[in-house]
Structures are given as C-alpha cells and as structure tokens.
C-alpha cells in the first residue's frame with residue numbers, strides 16, 4: 805500500500821508549538837494496518853523495528869485525521885502539555 809503523492813516531511817513547518825491536542829497510539833490495539841501513516845497530511849509517521857507506527861511530534865499538528873481513520877480505535881486524543889518538546 806503506497807500513497808500516490810507523498811508529502812515532504814514537515815512540509816507545513818514545525819507545527820508542534822501551537823498544537824493543543826495530540827494523538828497517542830495504544831499499541832495493544834494496533835494491527836499495523838498503516839492507515840494512519842497513509843492518511844497523515846504531514847507525513848509524521850515512521851515505523852519501529854517491529855513495524856509499529858511511531859509519531860514524530862515535532863511536525864504533528866494535532867489534526868487527528870489519524871484517529872479518525874484508525875479502524876481499531878488505537879489512537880487516542882489527549883491534551884497537549886508540550887513536556888516532550
């Protein structure tokens with residue numbers, strides 16, 4: 805499964821500074837379907853050594869499209885604290 809047009813990583817610039825909510829993956833629910841990766845408009849997803857998706861919070865703008873498309877409710881919406889930035 806490959807996107808027809810892959811956006812440049814962080815094309816909208818560093819967006820984490822103004823994010824008010826953020827997605828958090830519940831890995832016990834994740835089936836590695838890659839739909840979050842495919843639909844993220846900022847190309848924030850990479851994969852760990854077990855092929856689970858990992859979010860780059862430097863560029864995630866908190867649009868929550870990934871949560872909307874996840875078929876297993878494996879992505880939660882949580883308030884942003886900016887503690888990890």
Ligand code: SF4
Pocket residue numbers: 826827843844845846847848849859863864865866867868869870871
């Ligand atoms: S919230 Fe939006 S920008 Fe952030 S990882 Fe999900 S789809 Fe990408």
Ligand code: SF4
Pocket residue numbers: 829833834835836837838839840841857873874875876877878879
């Ligand atoms: S869309 Fe949901 S189930 Fe699929 S890879 Fe992403 S987090 Fe995992």
